[in-house]
Amino acid sequence: MTMNVVSIDSLTKHPGESVTIRGWVYHLRAKGKLAFLVLRDGSGIAQCVFVKSEVDDATFDEAQRLSMESAIEITGEVRLDARAPGGAEIGVRAMKTYQKAAADFPIQPKEHGTGFLMENRHLWLRSRKPWACLRVRDAVIRSIRGFFYERGFVNIDSPIFTPAACEGTSTLFEVEYFDEKAYLTQSGQLYAEAAAMAFGKVFTFGPTFRAEKSKTRRHLTEFWMIEPEVAFAELNDIMDLAEAMLCHIVKSVLAERREELTILERDITKLEKIVPPFPRLSYTDAVDLLKQKGLPFEYGGDLGAPDETAIGENYDRPVMVHRYPHEVKAFYMKRDPQDSRFALCVDVLAPEGYGEIIGGSQREENLDILEGRIADHKLPREAFAWYLDLRRFGSVPHSGFGMGLERCVAWLTGVDHLRECIPFPRMLYRIYP
RNA sequence: UCCCGGAUAGCUCAGUCGGUAGAGCAGCUGACUGUUAAUCAGCGGGCCGUAGGUUCAAGUCCUACUCCGGGAGCCA
Helix, strand or coil: CCCCECCHHHHHHCCCCEEEEEEEEEEEEEECCEEEEEEECCCCEEEEEEECCCCCHHHHHHHHCCCCCCEEEEEEEEEECCCCCCCEEEEEEEEEEEECCCCCCCCCCCCCCHHHHHHCHHHHCCCHHHHHHHHHHHHHHHHHHHHHHHCCCEECCCCCEECCCCCCCCCCCEEEECCEEEEECCCCHHHHHHHHHHHCEEEEEEEEECCCCCCCCCCCCEEEEEEEEEECCCHHHHHHHHHHHHHHHHHHHHHHCHHHHHHCCCCHHHHHCCCCCCCEEEHHHHHHHHHHCCCCCCCCCCCCHHHHHHHHHCCCCCEEEECCEHHHCCCCECECCCCCCEECEEEEEECCCCEEEEEEEEECCCHHHHHHHHHHCCCCHHHHHHHHHHHHCCCCCEEEEEEEHHHHHHHHHCCCCHHHHCCCCCECCECCC
């Protein structure tokens, strides 16, 4: 007889059938002549019931002695039962053990400190919350790709090794590149601009590295960034694009990952409110708002993390703050023709204190102005020769933004630390496992 | 780089006024036919982060260091 191997998430489609499931022991409660074993197979968890009179003695005995995370295969009949988590359970007939796990599996179904859990990240991935959180991440990635592909964007990967700083501000990881120095990329944007002049609408999606010694729940040294870049787009166009993208992501996650959000105890009603239009505030309006709220703030400075939280608190959906003073922004941003004190840029602040998830701008397309900026910022002109070429051959208005994937996932899942939103986080003082 | 907090059993923590170490959970042994982090009984388990100092006596007080957590700046 051939085995009817099924995944746990499909059990409710097989009531009354004899099926086989394969996975790892998630929990075991032995009760004399009855034993409840919760099996985890990656798609979900299912309760398997061993009744002493229904299996042979050796199997019953072996089941009672299984350790957590032992790898097994179970064959039995699917029963719909309200008492079982997930609504379906298996009445066990037979069991095969692939490996009995060592008795000291470190992760227990109880409180652990985050330091300990991060030290055991390779095993922690098997727990419910990491499982749920990383499945939301997966859904977000798929949703983003779908969003851009549906709109005719081309995925162009930017290089990881770069010859110089993209923005000339943050600290980069330096690596040996044969006989030269190279740096790990902190942004694919400049390359995306080149690609936009070749393909019109592009996005890059890849890892990004920042060597700043930031030690907070909002920072990773290695994170994933999505960066669309659009030829002929102006600031308002990419603000519309960012708004549409975020709404699309939220919609997909609500449709495909409701169970995971429930496991994470996320307040889903907060996500259901994420619909257009998003509030749009100029920097000047944002500063007025901060003053109204009684926060000490000097006009002209950049918004700090507490300021962003205060602004975000005022709204139930992401806020777009645009037109910051150009002094606090990158050299490549175009200045506002209406008022040259400001840059044509936008930061999107997530609600509930999650802070900046997107930063974007309209780029300076004029060759002379851009050359002047590079000189003003004391950047090495030779390194930007190719970037300046883009302004010599068919330069057009163009705009784009970058979204930090993990920051977006942290907001959607409601977890309080970015490290839970990437499988193996790289942080200041943590590169294990 | 700066500011704040922490380090005691495998894990989470308690440890008073300075007097030679405690609990819950996990592990192991046993009981139990509907458990949901089962319950009950029993058994093992410790260089109190490292080094120095004060003291008759230090987990406890002092100094330095190491490691960890959070925050600021910077950013996504």
